[in-house]
Each structure stands twice: as C-alpha cells, then as structure tokens.
Amino acid sequence: DAKTTQPNSMESNEEEPVHLPCNHSTISGTDYIHWYRQLPSQGPEYVIHGLTSNVNNRMASLAIAEDRKSSTLILHRATLRDAAVYYCILRGRFGNEKLTFGTGTRLTIIP
Amino acid sequence: DTGVSQNPRHKITKRGQNVTFRCDPISEHNRLYWYRQTLGQGPEFLTYFQNEAQLEKSRLLSDRFSAERPKGSFSTLEIQRTEQGDSAMYLCASSLAKGAIETQYFGPGTRLLVL
Numbered sequence: 001d002a003k004t005t006q007p008n009s010m011e012s013n014e015e016e017p018v019h020l021p022c023n024h025s026t027i028s029g030t031d032y033i034h035w036y037r038q039l040p041s042q043g044p045e046y047v048i049h050g051l052t053s054n055v056n057n058r059m060a061s062l063a064i065a066e067d068r069k070s071s072t073l074i075l076h077r078a079t080l081r082d083a084a085v086y087y088c089i090l091r092g093r094f095g096n097e098k099l100t101f102g103t104g105t106r107l108t109i110i111p
Numbered sequence: 112d113t114g115v116s117q118n119p120r121h122k123i124t125k126r127g128q129n130v131t132f133r134c135d136p137i138s139e140h141n142r143l144y145w146y147r148q149t150l151g152q153g154p155e156f157l158t159y160f161q162n163e164a165q166l167e168k169s170r171l172l173s174d175r176f177s178a179e180r181p182k183g184s185f186s187t188l189e190i191q192r193t194e195q196g197d198s199a200m201y202l203c204a205s206s207l208a209k210g211a212i213e214t215q216y217f218g219p220g221t222r223l224l225v226l
Contacts, residue, residue, distance in 0.1 A: 043217030101153025
C-alpha cells in the first residue's frame with residue numbers, strides 16, 4: 001500500500017474551519033483517498049473519500065491536489081464533537097480490502 | 112440500533128487463559144473484518160471474511176488466534192493462552208463489498224487486558 005503522512009496533532013478553535021493535511025506522494029493512479037475518524041472510546045467511522053475531484057458531504061469536504069500527491073480534509077465549522085483522531089488512508093481499486101491505518105492526526109478543539 | 116455490535120465491551124483475564132469475543136455485523140453486510148488497536152496506534156488489520164470464507168489473515172494473527180464466521184453472519188475471535196502483549200482493543204467492522212469505494216462500519220470494540 002502507498003503510505004500517507006499526517007501531522008501528529010493539530011488544534012483548532014471551536015466554530016472555525018479546520019484543514020487537516022495528508023501527503024501521499026507515492027499514490028498510484030487507481031488509489032482512492034479515504035478519511036476515517038475515531039472519537040474517544042469509539043471505533044473508527046467513515047468521513048469521506050475521493051479519487052481526483054474535490055468531494056463534499058454532510059460531514060466534511062475533501063480537497064485533492066491536482067497531482068494527487070496530497071489532500072486536505074476540511075471541517076467547515078469545528079465543534080467539540082469533532083475532537084478525534086483523523087486517519088487518511090489509500091485504498092487500491094482491486095484486491096485491497098483491508099484498511100491500513102497510520103497513526104493519524106489528533107485534532108483538539110479549543111472551546 | 113442497527114450498527115455493528117461487539118461483546119463483551121471489556122474483558123480482563125489472566126495470562127494463559129483463553130478468551131472469545133463476538134461481533135454481530137450489520138445484517139446485510141457480506142464482509143466482516145477484525146482489527147487490533149494498541150494505545151497511541153491506529154488499528155491494525157487481523158483478518159477478514161466474505162460471507163463465511165476467511166479470505167485473508169495478517170501475519171499478526173499467530174497460531175493462538177482463530178476467527179470464525181460459521182454462517183456468514185456473526186463472527187467470533189478466540190485467543191488461546193493469552194499473553195500480556197495481547198492486551199489491546201479488538202475492533203470489528205462490516206461492509207458490503209464494493210471495491211475501493213467500500214465503506215467499513217466499525218463496532219465499539221472489545222478492550223482486553225491480560226494480567
């Protein structure tokens with residue numbers, strides 16, 4: 001699996017936007033970019049995924065660089081409930097069912 | 112609640128004892144995954160099933176570990192002769208097979224402490 005690199009931790013003020021970066025310089029043309037997050041004492045939960053184009057859903061937006069070597073998860077208005085570890089994961093199109101988690105970014109929201 | 116459930120939520124055992132965990136996936140999901148997570152690390156893949164067939168096992172899954180999904184519904188993960196290094200959170204996830212856009216839904220995990 002291609003590897004991803006994320007900052008260990010980030011802080012953000014409540015009700016402000018948060019930009020969580022992920023570098024994946026060895027991404028292949030068929031790798032999808034997935035984001036999961038893990039709230040304290042819970043299992044991970046899916047946030048968003050994309051291939052080439054930017055994506056939006058009710059939880060977040062995903063901005064993908066034109067060369068696909070990096071991406072940014074955007075939380076438009078962070079709340080205290082968004083405090084979690086965020087994982088950026090690459091998944092190949094075929095034959096790669098498991099998720100390969102790194103250590104993720106621990107996001108702290110400051111009230 | 113129709114999410115993934117895991118039992119027990121917590122388990123304390125003595126070294127050398129056997130333990131068994133259960134996972135009940137979302138009912139229509141054909142894939143079921145087991146992961147292990149230690150403190151400060153992301154989850155690590157252990158094994159997965161498609162229906163009742165176990166299709167992949169990680170090298171992390173030593174001979175002391177066995178997983179089953181007898182009727183393609185719930186799954187059990189058994190650890191024999193537990194060791195202190197087995198202390199971790201054991202996570203179960205389920206999904207509908209959809210290739211790279213598959214979404215995995217995780218349960219709350221079973222936290223194991225081996226004394």
